[in-house]
Amino acid sequence: MGMTIVEKILARNSSQEIVCPGQIVEARVDVVMLHDIGTPGIQRPFRELGTGKIASHVRCVIVPDHYVPAPTVQAAENLKLTREWAETMGVEYYYEPGRGGISHQIMIEQGHCLPGQIIVAPDSHATTYGACGALGTGLGVTDTAIAFGTGQLWFQVPETVKIELTGELGPYVSAKDIALYLLSLFGEDKLIYKAIEIAGPAADRLTFDSHACIANMALEMGVKTCLFIPGEETLARLRQLRQRVPDPVRPDADAHYESIVSIDVSLIPPMVATPHSPSNGKQVSEVAGIHVHQAFLGSCTNGRVEDLRVAARLMKGHSVHSGTRMIVTPASQETYKQAIEEGLIRIFLDAGALVTNPGCGVCIGGHLGLIAKDEVCISASNRNFMGRMGSRQGQIYLASPAVVAASALAGEIADPRLLKENC
C-alpha cells in the first residue's frame, strides 16, 4: 500500500516501514521554532521535564515577533527572558528584532525548513512550512517543551485529503483568494485532524510566496499540516542557504486519500471573508461599498514581497482615501529591504500609508494599530475572529493584498479589477 506525503514523513521519522491513518507514532522532531510568547511559555514545562538541554539533533530557531519592539513592560520582560534564555541554552539561530521579522517568514526565508522534516512551533501557523515540503504543525507549550527537550513527540497519523488545482488564475486573483475559497468550501471544521496535499498544474505554477500563503491559511480549516511538493524555485532558494537539501517527499502513485477534490482556480473571484470567521468567504462584489476605517497589509499570511508588489502596483501615484488609514507591515527585515530596493515602500509612503517594523502586532490586536468600536478593517491577515484586531465591536474582513490596496484607495471594500492601473 502506498503512502501520502505526511504518512511518508511520519514513517521515516519514526523508523517505520509503513504507517497508516489513526496510528500513533513517536516521531523524531527536526526543528523547533520559538518566539516571544512560546519561549516564556515553555519555561515551566521545560523546567519540569528536567532534561535541561536541547535534544542534540534538534535545530532550535528563536524569533521574537509577537510584541516587537516591546509595547509594554510585560512584553519587554518576555523579550528579555527570550533573549537571555536563547543565550543560556546556546541556541544558534536567534533573530533579534531588527535582524529577523515574523517568525514563520524567517523560518522559510532563512532556510530553516527542509523537505521531509518535522518542524513544530508553539504557534498554529507553523503549517506555513509546508511550502518547503516540511511537516509543520503548531503545538502548545507543553508539547513544544517535550519536542525541544527530548527531540521526539507522539503524532497520530492523519488522513490525507488531496486538493488538485487546475486552470489559470484571473487578474488580481491570488493565493489568498484560493485559500479563502477553500475555507468557504470546507469551513472551519471539515478538515480538522487531517493533512492536506495541494498539487496539480495550477499549484505547480504558483510562486513560493503563494505556496506559503496557502499553507499558512490552510490552518484556519483546522488541518494538522498542509503540504506542497516544492518546485524548482523553492529548491533553488533552499540550496542557496543550505548545503544539503533533501529531495522533496512525493506521494506514492497508489497512496490512499480520504478524498480528492479538484478545483479550477480560473473560477475563483477576488474573495472577502466577512466577520467573524475566515470561512465566511464571499465574492468581493457581494460586499463592495462597505466603508473601511483601516486597511492592513501584512502578517505571516500576506506580508511577503509578492504581496507588497501587487499592492504597490495598484497604489502607485494614488492616495489612501481620506477616511481610511492604511498600515503596511513587511514580513521580515529582508522583505522590508527588498521592498525599499524595488521602490515599493516609497509608493506606500507617498500614498499616505503607515509602514511598520516587521511583526505580528496588528494582526493579533497586540499593538501598532488596533481598531475601535464600530470600526471596519479590511485585512490581508489570517483571522477575523471577534475582537482579534482590537475592539470586540469592530468588524474585520479578510482579503488579498490586491483587495486591501484597492479598498484603501476607495475608502470602501473594492474590487481591484475595477481600478485603473497607473503604471
Added chain:
Amino acid sequence: MIRGRAWKYGKNIDTDAIYPARYLVYFEPAEVAKHAMEDVDPDFLNKAKPGDILVAETNFGTGSAREQAAMTLKFAGIGAVLADSFNRCFYRNAINNALPVLASRGISEQIDEGDDIEIDLEHGRIFNYTSGRGFQATPMPELLQRIISANGAIAYYRAHPATLPDAAELTGTALGEEVRCE
C-alpha cells in the same frame, strides 16, 4: 468518573474567545485562570463551579495554538470538555494539561445547559442524569488516557524516561496498538 453540571456553547468557539490574546503574556496559573471564556461568556467564571463540564458543538478550541486556552479551563477547575469535535491543537493541549476531553458527534444535541452529566473517560461513556440517557463515544486512545491519568504530559514523560532520546536512541516506537496497517 467525572460528574458535573453542563455549560453549553456553540460551534467554532475559538481560542481568542476562550483566552483572549491580550492576556497571552501571562503564564502563571492563578492569572491564567482569571480569564476563562472571557470573550465567549464574561459571566462564565461566576456561574461555573469546580468540576462542571463544558459542552460545545463542533471544532471547540479552533484558532491559535496558545496553551493558555486549555490551561485556563483546567486552572479554573473545569472537570471536562465534551464536544462534537475539537480543534486538534486544543485537544493536544488539553490532554497535556490533564484536562479531560471527549469528542462525540452529536453529543451537544443530547445535553441541555444545566444537565447533570457523568463521563467515564476510560470507556468513552457519557451519562445524562437529567434526561436519563447514556451515550457511547469512541474512547480516547490508550496513550492519551495514560497521559491524563499521569496528570499531564510532563509528568508522563518524567515517569517514562525510556521514551527520552538518550535511552531510546531515537529508534522510534509505534505506540498505537489499536490501529494496525493492513
